[in-house]
Amino acid sequence: MLGVAALVGTVGLGQTAAGQISQKFDLAQATRVVVEPGDKNGQEGEAATELPWDAPLRLGRLNGVEAVGTVSTVNIGDDLVRSVGLDGSEGKALNVMAGSAGLFEAVRAALKTGRFFDAGHDQRADKVVVLGKHAAERLGINRVDGQPAVFIGDQPYTVIGILDSVSGRAELNDALIIPNGTAKAAYDLKAPDAIEIRTAVGAAQLIAGQAPKAIEPNNPSNLSVDAPPKQGAVRKGVESDLNALFLLLGAVALLVGGLGIANVTLLSVLERIGEIGLRRALGAARRHIAAQFLVESVIVGLLGGLLGTAVGVLLTVGVSWSKDWTPILDNTLAFGSPLLGAVIGLIAGTYPAWKASAIQPITALRGA
Amino acid sequence: MTVPVGVALPAPVVEMIGVRRFFPGPPEVEAIKDVDLTIRQGEYLSIVGPSGSGKSTLLHLLGLLDNPSGGVYRLDGVDTMSLRERRRAVLRGERIGFVFQSFHLLAHRTVLENVALSMVYVGVPRRERMARARVALERVGLAHRMDFGPTTLSGGERQRVAIARALVAEPSLLLADEPTGNLDSANAEAILELFDELHAGGMTLAVITHDDHVSARAQRRVRIVDGTLQW
Structure with missing residues (x-):
């Protein structure tokens, strides 16, 4: 969640700041x-x-x-x-x-x-x-x-x-x-x-x-x-410079977030070892167990993504408001970020899910 | 067991012939040595033995939770030795109901959901799962507790939920592992009475215990010592 918030926030602020800079350019040069x-x-x-x-x-x-x-x-x-x-x-x-x-x-x-x-x-x-x-x-x-x-x-x-x-x-x-x-x-x-x-x-x-x-x-x-350089060329240049930096920061935040999800899921696998054993005893195949944990981590990622997007958007709007800027947010970013969260959940959940599915039912039942 | 001549024996549910299970060492442990065991439909069998005698391993083998190292094990006539893991899981879900000493109920689900869970992997539609779970809970006398969480129940009630869960998928064999081990004598007695009722209703039961009082209720007793069965 923090990862996605950081990503949306940084990219949003980056775009806003870039938009702001190029607006100043506009006034002086581009008209x-x-x-x-x-x-x-x-x-x-x-x-x-x-x-x-x-x-x-x-x-x-x-x-x-x-x-x-x-x-x-x-x-x-x-x-x-x-x-x-x-x-x-x-x-x-x-x-x-x-x-x-x-x-x-x-x-x-x-x-x-x-x-x-x-x-x-x-x-x-x-x-x-x-x-x-x-x-x-x-x-x-x-x-x-x-x-x-x-x-x-x-x-x-x-x-x-x-x-x-x-x-x-x-x-x-x-x-x-x-x-x-x-x-x-x-x-x-x-x-x-x-x-x-x-x-x-x-x-x-x-x-x-x-x-x-x-x-x-x-x-x-x-x-x-x-005449001034073609409309947007200046803006694009500034935006891509800033965005490269902010995206790097966001990517690091996402990596950390993904590791967090993986860690939490792994812990929950250990915690629910008895449940895993029980489900296996009730006829769950390995893939059922893997799917269960994968779905759970995808949901965690999706919820984190939604929350993170909301926080990031609020952050961007808030900062823009306090600085009197025009907030600029990409639609793709706003709608894609929850999905990105889900994808990260999927990736982060893969190892714990495999781990859970590999647990032998007897070990699991004895463990709890 | 003597059977009147001319009356056909009930079909065997469990057929174990020369089943062995050893755990690779070092040191190598031979937990089950050459076990022959047949459980017929409607039988109520108890397997008694002190701890370390291999009775848990035998239960795991019976419940398809573990693979024998050698021998033949047929469940409902299906040779389980040649099955892949996925088929074994399906067979386990359809044919065997487990009752554990420590109940193994999911704490965050209601009693009804816990019971319905055992039909999820068998592919019963949700609506039917709920209906059948209600019937099973009524059968064990817990109709009034359906929407409670397991943590609010007493030990005896929890074990009855677990039995309802084991029964609801209509298994061929009910496998109980020390079902009264965590219960006081009054609750234990209630569970044993429930087993008697199930037996009377035609259910095939195998109860594994170290408690002679529990095993005495069974129709047939088998003793396991050092991995071998004694009659």
Whole structure:
């Protein structure tokens, strides 16, 4: 019983933990799809096509897309970036990037302070900027309630927000981010460099397949899509690692449990030697005696398996509940474990049953 | 035994001719030496002997619990020497009812179940087992104890349960091994009376004992000394 409980518990917890780990993977990695123009004829650096500005609009209609935004590096030439401070600090060479309003959501950006720019800023080509975390540090800006300004070249921009973190596109941390419309007006930005898509959990593969057709129906192969590894591959890997360990533990527990059953059955054979003799005297053949003890140990194993499964399931659910995890239990495991217990009972009972059947009736009758 | 001329003898239940049993040593023990014994249907035979005389071994041989080392043993005309173990078990279950000194009742079963147990290996259906067990218990006067556990019964009652169990499969031969050995004289007397009744009803009985008082009740007495029978 303990053996099966240990087995079900460990495997259940293993699956749950693995599920938990891969869920974290999911959130960070498995929902990110990036679309970029492919290389023209395999020549590096030469783009096969230009991404359309309205790509976010088209992709947003796909079922499974939760957020989508464009991202581009803006070529600002030799312009330096200065913040307007009391010290009148000198210019710094910082990257400027342009994005659509949806970008922030698509890369799971979190704000330290202020706000993101929205579609209105984009349309009006407002001179606003959101600072990446490191860029803000370098410029010495840490609050936006005084509407601080930074100069890109000789043009002033109002800082409306400072990012705290982004997932996926780390270069945003080091950059100043301006709306696409502003970048088009000020620096003549031609097309987005890439499109960041955040999908629903499990939809990444589907979206990766659909996105190129939605963006460029005539020539979807001109686009290169960066999607997470096939759904479940990560999970499978983690699960099998953990399960191998837990199964080993479970197997040891089962071995111990089986030896326990064998020992108990052997003891009961010795204890009931008189009964064995009596049954033989009443006409029981050796196989009857063997069958009796075998059936008994199978029942013990089956009951142990049932109890063990119940305990193991409770354990898994209990631990999951206390950790706020989603319990994951294989049906095969839950229903197969009692049977496994029975099989172990059968194996464990074989030797004692043979032993019992080999007892001579006279010895047995004399013994009790 | 003298038999009137012209009256056919009852068929023999037990026929032992030159049966020997020795236990390989060292030292080799010859427990039974050249025994000839015939028990006919309806006979009430007692086998008396001091301890160590070989009477237990003889009982085991009679009950097919042990194999003779030599000789011929026919039970109900069936030559048991050539039988395989499985057939011997079936024959044992069908033809022989055992009554032991220490009763050998299963403590966790009711009296009724204990009695019914002896028909399990003979292949009697459960419903019929229970019905026949009830009849057998009524016959030994324990109808009121059917659903009790054996541990709640007195020694005499337990032995009567054991006798009911021996009888219920309708054996050809009732073999009793010191049936009164664990009983006080009043209970012993009741058991012996029950044997008398069974004998009167036509049952073939063989009682093994060291007690002359018990053996005196039998129709025919055989003494066993050092593995040989004395008449």
